[in-house]
Amino acid sequence: MLSLNTLFSILLLFIPISITAHFLEWGSSVVFITACLGIIPLAAWMGTATEEIAVVLGPSLGGLLNATFGNATELIISLVALNAGLVDVVKASITGSIISNLLLVMGFSMLLGGLRYKEQQFQPMVAGVNASAMNLAVIAMLLPTAMDYTSTGIDEAIVQQLSVAVAVVLIGVYGLTLLFSMKTHSYLYDAGVAEQEILTELAESNLAPEDPEHKVNLPLWIGVLLGATLLVAAESELLVSSLEEATSQLGLTALFTGVILVPIIGNAAEHATAVTVAMKNKMDLSISVAVGSSLQIALFVAPVLVLTGWALHKPMDLDFNPFELVAVAVSVLIANSISSDGKSNWLEGTLLLAAYAILALAFYFHPVMGGIG
Template identity: 50%
Template sequence: MKILRYMLIFVPITFVGEFLHWEPTLMFVLTALAIIPLAALMGEATEEISFYSGPKIGGFLNATFGNATELIISFFALKAGLFEVVKASIAGSVIGNILLVLGASMLLGGIKYKSQHFNQKVIDNSASMLLFAVIGLTIPAIFMHTLDPALLSTRYEGLSVIVAVIMILIYILSLVFSFYTHKDIYSVDHSQESSPKWSIKKAIAVLVGATVLIGLESEFLVSAVEPMSEAIGLSEFFVGIILIPIIGNAAEHSTAIVMALKNKMDVAVEIAIGSSLQIILFVTPVLIFLSLLFTPMSIVFNEFELVALVFSVLIANRVATDGESNWMEGVQLLAVYLIIAVAFFVL
């Protein structure tokens, strides 16, 4: 955490760079380095607030603000009309959570402990919901890729909005399921000897301040995407599906790995799968609705994104079947992620 605090120095540096119009590639790197500690601060603030609000509201805040950085970055990309970057970052977040985060957690946790166990019933339920969510994303794409686009040009915006409404309703119902009707399934032992380090006012102030700064940094980042991609020969597709998800979710990724090293694989797996679930059921519909304020964005993903998403989710369901993990499973997940990353790099 100390390293992340030192990284806050990049926040004022990026403001200087924006004022002096520094080279886009340098600005992209500096802004990425500034967003990572701000995202960590946001996560720490929501954790502190949970001490005062109770575990239910705290859990909801952690889940919501855990993906807030990704949502803010995507909003500015949406505003700039970078729809392919937005959709690639959505797909990349899901793929990264399942393959990179879960793989790194299983590898590092498995090196320290021969085998680790997690609540099979909870993870299996989340993995099944994730499979449903991906099916919801693939159906519009199948229609678009198989039918004449001219037949759908006037109706397709409505289809995207309807799918978004259904997804966000499912998200709300999943909260009711986990926090109320079946909360016993999700009960976790919170009997740690822990207490808040911050006052409630400080926690809220840090949360608001970090959110505002991430918003400003996200605008700097998005404005540098196109010129940076052209300058170093990277496709916006690769930037969206690999780089932006890693930047936006870096703090959350590190939390999952730390939990695995503490032999709390339940938490690590739920962070990876639960975050992916929220990206599809909450972040994606919200972005669809926000796009209506500018230029409506379709919910259609290309064939490469769909294949990577489907295989990632199938792997997540496979991992959830036995309630146990080891370092070799982590190696396999990371290997698949590297293959996908290389494929998108050369695409």
């Protein structure tokens, strides 16, 4: 069986293939598929470099670094798409990232962890705080959408101004959640020793050397982080430029691509980490990765994209497709319901995966947004 390291190394081959396919005009579908596959190992390298640098910086600064760069791949892809004017795809990827983390990642973690251990436990109070924060994110997405759909002839600029104001509030809340988890209530998160264990565990689960006594080469990992970031940006350009024609050729809608495919690509390495640690009976860490990533998308990435769209004069706001909003709301509802008791088993994981499968089918057959723009 291939290890994650070997698999990611093989997928690196798709980076030169995608570039070659672009310049030799092998077709949009080939460019799109190879660019998607090329981004997966780059996301893993970015995650590993971040974790290695975080180990050197220590728990507080390291935690802040992780909180900032945890979803860097999705942010880069979304920024490239936003700059290209594909606002609907950007919005779809935001909702898709939240849904995939809450249902797909947590579902697989609970299922595979539950098959190995009859019942797994995690901190219920932390789950409760995360649930409240996710509810806030749903409210922040719901109100601009509701305002648009309950007002006739409302100016798009008004919706964007509201979205910018809400984005500022959300970023402020995100900063307060970091303060809460790292300083004032760090004992709830087993910070200090446990956080150092988390950083080490995450690094080992990705691509870091297996020798527990290895010394971190800081300049090397900073170089890896910068190099991987530049390559992700380049691959994202290829992905976005080929997306419209490729999805049409493959018989997919932009809605399905944005909600289902793009988040899986950007989150693949993180997904693997969450499942790996769950199978080691570290469900606290697995839930932290899954829910923490969703919170970062909702409270940090989405607001940053709104503010960037406002600065670039792109019509990026928090007025989402109502169908996407319903999908996020039901995902948060079932995820909060299952995680509220601080215990998990394989059946609960199956229920989350079933919910994700139903939503994926609904997005696949949904006729809205057959084109981009």
